[in-house]
Amino acid sequence: MAREGLRTLVVGKKVLTEEQYTGFETRLRQARLSVTDREEQVAGVISSLEEGLQLLCLTGVEDQLQSDVRPTLELLRNAGIRVWMLTGDKLETAASIAVSSRLVSRAQTLFTFKQVSSRSEAHSELNGFRRKSESALIISGSSLELCIKHYEQEFIELACQSPAVVCCRCSPTHKAQVVRLLQQHTKRPVCAVGDGGNDVSMIQAANVGLGIVGKEGKQASLAADFSITQFRHISRLLVWHGRNSYKRSANLSQFVIHRGLIISVMQAVFSAVFYFAAVALYEGILMVGYATVYTMAPVFSLVLDEDVSPDIALMYPELYRDLMKVCRPPAPIRNSFHKQEEYEKESDAYTVQVM
Known part of the structure; x- marks a missing residue:
């Protein structure tokens, strides 16, 4: 089952x-x-x-997926968005749901992080996962807590290199802790999606919270920034509305900067000509009127500004990648692992000698 x-x-x-x-x-x-x-x-x-x-x-209770869950996850993956699944189910059920929902593609392999109870076991499992960085990671809540306690930086870097991460047996505290760690180490915005009361802490800790109104109630929907009724609506919310909002905000900020530069340059030239006298070039009412009119027209024009149609944006989610910053990949942590391993060997040997 x-x-x-x-x-x-x-x-x-x-x-x-x-x-x-x-x-x-x-x-x-x-x-x-x-x-x-x-x-x-x-x-x-x-x-x-x-x-x-x-x-x-x-x-045996079946979790019946909503409609278009698989295409939505594939679209988000093609758009360059990394998806992590945090669930309270046990490991076998979480792995099956990840495969059936296409969170893990058929071409990818699964790396099951074993149940660890000590620092040395966690270190050996992380070394094993480092050699299979292209595999999807499945880890339990207790092992996750132990890795974060001893190898926080290394674990987050390795997990971010993985195409997908599944955390099972997670409590609401674990979910919120994972979101904060991703914000702290990746310096990127994190969007949390939940449909139950146990997802409220995760939604509130994320930069953007999405609540799904379902059979578990409206706790997540009321605590979130955006409320939706189906999981498949995430694709249109991010790929279409989110992309347009980002581009329009960027264009508007350029208009505001251009407006401020025009006023500043004119005032600087006027002051230089008249020996830097403390005299304004224009009166206050003229400055306010100029700033209002100059900024008002772009705002109304950007409301209907669209570079592509919604069908094209959903058909080619790769367009969403243009909004992401081009940053360097995280530095390899192979050396740090080797140094840590050598340090542990030296400390163990020293302990044996003392005893």
Whole structure:
């Protein structure tokens, strides 16, 4: 069921005596009151109870995708937009959804980041992923948190080089943390798309938030900057309306700069001719009227300014790439990994010698 992309759930039962329940409750209370390693102790007590269960049934819930999800993701990928999927599903279900929704193309391979519990394991997995940088990354929330804790810069650089990233078992805090890390390290705007209440923190942390009105409610839609009803509307919102807004704002800023330069140059020449006297060339009302009229006409003309039609913009999403800045690719981090590995070897050897 998980390979088919279903949300699976196993239901079981266990009959406890009163003494067994009393002992379990006492150990659970002590674990919750522990000062150190509280989560590990609570998980250990609960796992001791989850033994010898009688299997009752299995459930599989299908996540039916909305219409045109696959073409929308392919269009965003062709437009040069990197797409990350942050979900609370388990690893198998998240990988199946990524493949079925065409987030990961058929020509790409998947690199599953193993469950790590120490810094050395995280370092070895990052080295393995570095050798397969062209593969899509699938990582769980606990492994993601450990990598960010010890290798924040290296992990973000490697993940940004990957064509697609899938983070499963993510809490709302993890989602917002990933968005902030992308903003901090890439220095690029981040757009977050969500449809549930657990996506509110991620939407608020992003530069632009898109909320989808769905069956999970309107929490994401109310917290977002833009509200849509279908996921496929993202393509038109970004490729058509976003592109026009960017180009019109850029043209308007050039008009405003040109207007200011004209006024400044005329005032500078006038002051130079009259020995830099503190006299204005034009009265205040004339300056305000000139600035208003000169800027008003371009504003009204830019409202209907279109270089291509909507059909052409959606048919050729590569036009969206013209708006992106041409920046250098991130520096290779192979040397830093090697230095870190040598440092760890030296520290381990030094520890052995001391002990």
